[in-house]
Amino acid sequence: MEQVANLLLSGLSSGSVYALVALGFNVIFKSTGAINFAQGEWVMMGGMVAATSYAAHWPLGLAILCAVLAVVMVALLSERLILRRIKKPTALAVTLMMIAIAICSKSLVMLLLGKNPANLPGFSGSEPVLWFNLRIHPQTFWIVGITCLVMLATHWFFERTVLGRAMRAVAAQPEAAALCGIEPRMAMALSFGLAAGVGALAGTIITPLTLTSFDHGTVLGFKGFSAAMLGGLGSLPGALIGGVALGTLEALAGGLISSHFKDAVAFVALLLTLFLRPTGILGRGAVEKV
């Protein structure tokens, strides 16, 4: 019983991070229709920049802020300098370009910040908190709390603010939105900034638990994408549900069945979702199915 509870807790924290990665995917998928292969690299970059700044004796809060800003800058620059120059920005062309940007981001991090794994201390120490017989790493609370906050904030942003509504309008009908005076390119840049910022934040909050290094991004990105798929591509609450479901499923399978095949669980879940319920748990609307 205790083991299951511990597994559920670790699943909850990794699931929260998957949820944040999935959120970034969804935001960009909605605005461009492309798969953002760089999302995982942005998460890794966030963790690496924060860890490097912290190692240079910056205060923790400043290191995290600096990481988020740096990654947002990278994303905005790639959007402005590269993606905007594509002559025919079809979903496929953008997806291929995102692969190239992911390769560049990864190698830049490797060249500038080194190949060694980097670490951050827990935001409030690493003394486990005792709660009924469970020893919980305090970082778990930070991860779950920040994820909930970010989810609520994005929800509020897209539902209540003018800017968020404008972005949804562009996602739904770019031409009509342009006729109403919304600049579609501005919406695209904004979605890149948002996705990168959320991704970088996810990278910094998970680093105290798992360490990070330049080659962690790719797998994290794909697991986040599985989470987005599981919850329903393009649905924001779906990202949260998909992420947490994937995290707990993975932790339970890894702990109770076999730790060897833990990594396959996410992808088996992805395939089953696609084959049985391609709209995901919360997704609705048209899925292109023959």
Place this chain on the structure above:
Amino acid sequence: MKPQPLPAVPDSKLGGTAPSAARAARFSPSAQSRQRIRFVGLAWLLFAAWPLVAGNDYILSLGIFFFINLLLIGGLNLVMGFGGQISLCQAGFYGLGAYVSGVLAVKYGVPPLLGVLVATAGAALSALCIGLPALRLRGDYLAMATLGFNAILSVLFSELVSLTGGPNGLANIPPVSLAGFKLDIASRFFWLAWGVSGLMMVMLSLLLSSRAGRALRAVAGSEIASGSMGIDPFRSKLAAFMFSAACAGLAGALYAHFNQYASPETFSFATSVLLVVMVALGGWGRYWGPLFGAVVFTAVPELLRKFQDAELLVFGAGMIVVLLYLPTGIAGFGTYLQAGLARLRASRRAS
């Protein structure tokens, strides 16, 4: 009722106004195919000189890897370029071929040549199993399903340690022997890879000009329209997917027996992503595209060796430049030049 042949879909979109009879004849599928096969023959005759030009075994083995990569990229181009479906598990089938043939030979003593055949068939069969549910999806959903399948295969390659040797790889894979003649050195194995890949190019050409190939291209154009003309889009896509997987399985088996070693990271989804990029770089849906893609895929990592750690960055930056300024790929650049030359000649004749 006899099925009506579909009109040919010319893959070069040059000119295009009121084709003359001569032009129509040139674009008839069988004539185009004959011309392509003649060119393949010529190119492969040239490639046959590679062992003479190559100074050492290392350069010679690059030629072999070129042919193996050509099988991978050529097969993928059929599904992606001509069929319009995104498949991100070509490296998975590649690995499946390598491990099926390798494990059969190492653990069960199956003769390598038989193993190669089993690996090719096995890859096609697994493509059937995964394609049946996956090819009903489209676009990004299909891409993710195939990517997930590749990831699952990768986990199996590195975790089924007793069979595959796990992350350390499978070593001591015996070389192929043909009629008692061991193809254990590069100068002998070269001819097997040379022949097999040439055969694949000829088969691709025949396939593309056949009814099935034209059906596939019609499906890529519009599934609804092709469906209403009596083509079953699903079967067409499934057949192309299986053919492409068989090419990859064959490539994997050849790789395993030539390299005499296979390790899981060669077949990760990162390789699948790169193979898709190579299809795009070579020229999406162009018959000659995979040749260029395979050259890039084989030569560029070798050329970039001297950049060491910066290799990945140079590669990524190069990819951005090509995607921005050469969206039709290298083969497309050739067509573009041809069109320019033709226009130049026409204007000269006119003046």
